[in-house]
Every structure is written in structure tokens, then in C-alpha cells.
Amino acid sequence: MSSSIPLIEIFSSLQGEGMLAGYRQIFIRLPGCNLDCAYCDTVIEASSVCRVEASPGCGQFKEIAQPVALETVLNLVRRWCTQLPNAHHSISITGGEPLLHDDLLAQWLPELNILLPIHLETNGTLSAAVSRLIEHVDFISMDIKLPTAAATPALWDEHRRFLEAAHERDVSVKVIVGELTVEQELVAACKLVSGVDEEIPFIIQPVTDRDGRVSVSPQRLLQLQAVASRLLADVRVLPQMHRFLEVP
Numbered sequence: 736m737s738s739s740i741p742l743i744e745i746f747s748s749l750q751g752e753g754m755l756a757g758y759r760q761i762f763i764r765l766p767g768c769n770l771d772c773a774y775c776d777t778v779i780e781a782s783s784v785c786r787v788e789a790s791p792g793c794g795q796f797k798e799i800a801q802p803v804a805l806e807t808v809l810n811l812v813r814r815w816c817t818q819l820p821n822a823h824h825s826i827s828i829t830g831g832e833p834l835l836h837d838d839l840l841a842q843w844l845p846e847l848n849i850l851l852p853i854h855l856e857t858n859g860t861l862s863a864a865v866s867r868l869i870e871h872v873d874f875i876s877m878d879i880k881l882p883t884a885a886a887t888p889a890l891w892d893e894h895r896r897f898l899e900a901a902h903e904r905d906v907s908v909k910v911i912v913g914e915l916t917v918e919q920e921l922v923a924a925c926k927l928v929s930g931v932d933e934e935i936p937f938i939i940q941p942v943t944d945r946d947g948r949v950s951v952s953p954q955r956l957l958q959l960q961a962v963a964s965r966l967l968a969d970v971r972v973l974p975q976m977h978r979f980l981e982v983p
């Protein structure tokens with residue numbers, strides 16, 4: 736089995752979302768996704784080259800040939816950790832939907848996890864894949880897609896199975912909301928989470944545009960926070976901080 740894959744990019748930046756917001760991470764972005772959310776603005780197709788930050792945090796990228804070998808990534812992470820001791824909290828495995836590559840991650844994560852903790856950012860639908868990899872993952876940030884906001888089919892069963900599997904680790908749930916979010920869908924997401932564990936952190940993330948503008952009114956956010964708090968113990972409202980910090 737090959738341990739190389741076309742990647743989209745590797746860079747060092749601040750985590751802008753969820754429970755680990757504010758921590759610095761090394762981001763490894765994998766291509767492809769099994770969903771097609773209305774608000775998606777992520778590049779998910781790999782090109783003929785992978786963008787790699789020339790040095791951690793410099794914002795300048797060089798291009799390396801695809802597919803990228805595990806050894807190349809390990810050498811890069813080791814170099815950046817030596818250059819900036821203790822600066823990186825963890826490695827964020829992100830996408831797209833990284834769990835589409837579970838065969839490859841089964842080889843990569845044990846090696847990467849020796850260097851830094853692993854944070855998996857996922858749409859929370861591929862439960863078999865997360866079960867397979869769970870022992871090599873430290874933090875999981877999973878989405879629950881609200882069907883109206885994401886314009887996806889209802890995925891409640893997929894999300895429930897995923898959360899049950901992910902609950903073995905430090906997991907948090909994120910829902911993206913807009914001004915038109917249907918309250919019953921938020922309630923359904925909260926009930927799904929409370930059915931597994933009402934203490935799981937639940938993050939309401941307003942749609943944030945590329946300029947860092949949040950397109951949901953404060954009144955609406957407070958309303959949704961109150962609704963979720965009736966069902967869950969740890970509800971937070973967090974925008975995508977990297978947008979207004981203007982970091983990648």
C-alpha cells in the first residue's frame with residue numbers, strides 16, 4: 736500500500752475554530768469531500784503540486800511535487816518543531832474530509848502522533864473510519880450539519896454513530912448557523928449530542944465571510960445559544976477567528 740498522497744497544503748497557523756481556537760497548529764489539508772455544503776469555501780481538489788509554507792508562519796509558500804510521501808511530511812514537522820520549540824500545540828488533520836483517506840491515515844497518524852498530538856477536523860459522517868483511527872487521535876472536532884443551513888440531506892444517523900465512536904476521545908461538536916437557521920434543526924442536533932453525553936462541548940459557529948464579517952445578528956446568536964443551553968451543559972458561540980486575524 737502506498738504511503739504517498741496528493742495533498743492540498745501544509746502550513747503553520749493559529750486554529751481559528753472550536754475548542755482549540757487560539758492554539759498554534761501544523762495544518763495538513765487532505766483533498767476530497769463526501770458532502771457538498773452550501774456555505775463551503777474550502778479548496779478540496781488537489782492540484783498537480785502541494786503548497787507548503789516555506790518556513791512556519793512566514794505566509795510564503797513553495798510547491799512540492801505530488802504525491803507527497805510520509806517521510807517528507809515527517810521531516811518537515813520535525814524541522815518546524817526544532818525551529819520553534821513548543822510553539823505548536825498539535826497537528827491538525829483537515830480537509831475536505833480527511834477520513835476519506837483512512838487507509839493512508841492508518842499509516843501516517845501513528846508516525847505523526849509521535850511528534851505532536853493529533854487534532855482531527857471532520858464533517859462527522861464517516862464513523863467506520865474514525866473507529867479505525869481513534870487510537871492515534873487526541874482531539875476531534877466534528878460537525879453536525881444542519882440540513883437547511885448546509886443544504887445537505889439530513890445526516891442525523893451518520894452523525895450519531897460518529898459521535899458515539901468519537902466520544903472515546905476529547906471530542907467537541909460544531910454547528911454552523913446562519914440567520915435562517917431552523918430552530919428545530921438546532922434542537923435535533925442538541926438532542927443528538929445529549930443522547931451521547933450532555934457535557935460534550937457544543938460550539939455554535941456563525942457563518943463568517945472571508946473578510947471576517949459575521950452574517951448573523953447578535954440577537955439571533957443569543958437566541959440560538961439559549962435554545963441549545965436548555966439541552967446541553969457546555970454551549971459556546973465562536974466565530975471563525977482566523978478570518979479577522981487574517982491568518983490562513
Ligand code: SF4
Nearest residue numbers: 768770772775831858
Ligand atoms: S464538509 Fe466541509 S469541506 Fe466538505 S463540503 Fe462541507 S464545508 Fe466543504
